[in-house]
Amino acid sequence: MRLRKGKRQKADHGPEADHRPGVSAATSGLAVELRDVRRRYGRGAGTVHALSGVDLALPRGTFTAVMGPSGSGKSTFLQCAAGLDRPTAGSVFLGGTEITGMSEDELTELRRSRLGFVFQAFNLLPSLTVEQNVLLPMRLAGQRQDHRRAAAVLAQVGLADKAGRRPGELSGGQQQRVAVARALVASPDVIFADEPTGALDTGTAAEVLGLLRNAVDRLGATVVMVTHDPVAAAWADRVLFLADGRFADRLERGSAQRIAARMTALTAGTAPVDAMAGAAA
Template sequence: MDTTTVDTVRLNAVRKVYGKGGTSVMALAGVTLGFQRGSFTAVMGPSGSGKSTFLQCAAGLDRPTSGTVLLDGEDLAGYDETALTKMRRERIGFIFQAFNLLPALTVMQNITLPLKLARRRPNPARVAEVIDRVGLSERTGHRPAELSGGQQQRVAIARALVTGPAVVFADEPTGALDTRTAREVLHLMRESVRTLGQTIVMVTHDPVAASYADRAVFLADGRFVGDMYNPTAEVVAERMTRLGAWAGETQAQPATGGVF
C-alpha cells in the first residue's frame, strides 16, 4: 500500500546537518516517520535528541539536508520560500509554549489573524464553532492580558484550528501551565482530534502530556528509536529513562518507520 496517500505528514530518510567539516552536527540521522490523518502523536526524547529540528523540518520551517518531507503527499522540496510561507499559513497550525498572542488584539482578532494574513474571508460559522469548542464564547472582546494562562493557550489553539489546517504542530504546549490547566488544554486537543478529525503532532518532554496522545514516538541522538500506541504516563516515563541505552543499541541500525 502507498502510505503517502494516507499520511498527512511523512518524513522519508530525513537528515539534517548543521555546520560543515569537523564542526558539523547531525541533528537528524535518517528519520522516517508517518503521521496519519486524525491522529494525535507525541514526539519525545531527551535534550539533544533532535525533537526541535524534527518539528522544524516537518513543518517546513527548515529544509532537511537530505531526504523528503511530504504534506498530503506533496514534497515540500518543490516549494520556494514564498510558497512555503503561504503553505504554512493555509495548511499548518502552530501551538507554542509561550502562546505568542498579540497583546493589542482581542481574542477574536488573535484567532482570526491567520485568515487575515492568508487574505481569506472568515467563515462566521467555522469561527464561532472553533471559539465555542475552546470555551471562549464569552471572552471574544478581551485582550490577552485579561485572560489566564490557560485561556491564552485556548486562544492559541483556536488560532491554530481556525484555518482548518492539514496538521497542527504543538511545541511543549503545556510547559507554561499548571497541572490542572495543562490537563484541560490536553483534553481540548484530544477532543479536536476526535471531533474534527484534526491531525496533531506534539513535541513534549512530559509523560503525562504524552498519555493524552494516540501514539508516542521516541527520538534519541537524531534517530527514531521506537514508538508505542495508547501510551500511559508510567510506561512512557520508564521508556524515557532507557532512551540512552536504546540510542547505543540502535546507532548501528538504519532508522525505520512509517505508519505503525
C-alpha cells in the same frame, strides 16, 4: 500560487513500510511523511547531525507525540516537518504535497493556509482581541475573515464570552486555549504543537490536551506534538522516541508510567535503536 503535489502513499504500504512509525495498511492517506530526512549544522569537525535519516509516515486523523532526551533532535524534527526549516537531505510531504524545495513564498502560503501551530509561549498578539488573534491566519492568508467560524472555535475551547478581550486580560490557560482555537480556525491538514503545556499547571495542561485530543477524535484533525512530559504524551495515539537524530523506539497508547520508563531506558542507552516494528506494546 499553485502548490506542487507529491505522490500520495497507497493504502497498502507493503512489508517495508511496517518498520516505519505510524504506518497503517488501512490508511487512505498520510498527513505527514518524511523520507530519509537529514539535517546537519556547521562544517568539518564542528558538524552537528541533528537528524540522521528520519523516516516517518503518519495517517490523517491521528495524535502523535514525539519525545527524546535533550539534544535528540525533537525541535529540528518539528521545524523540518512543518516547513519552518529546510532539511539538508531527504523529502518532506504534508497532506500529499512535497514541500522540499519550495520557495519561501510557497512555504509561507502553505503554513498559513494548511497548517496550525500551538507553541509553549502562546504567541498571541497583545494589541489584538481574542477574536482577531483567532482570525489572524485567515487574514494573513488573504482569506475572508469568517466571524462565525471564529465564534464556533472559541465556543469549542470554552471561550465564547472572551472574543472581545485582550490576551493580557486572560490567564495562561485561557491564552493557550486561544492559541488552540487559532490553530483550528482554518481546518488545517496538520496541527504542530511544540511543548504546548510547558508553561501551564497540571489541571490547565489537561484541559488543553483534552482540546487537542477532541480535535482529533471529533474534528478529524491531525496533531503532531513535541513534549518532554510523559503525562502529556499519554494523550496521544502513539509516542515516538528520538535519540541521536533517529527514531529509536515507539509505544502505542502507553500510560504516563510506561512512557516515562521508556524515556528512562532511552536516556540510559538501553532502548533498542531501530526497533520500531517490535516496540509497540
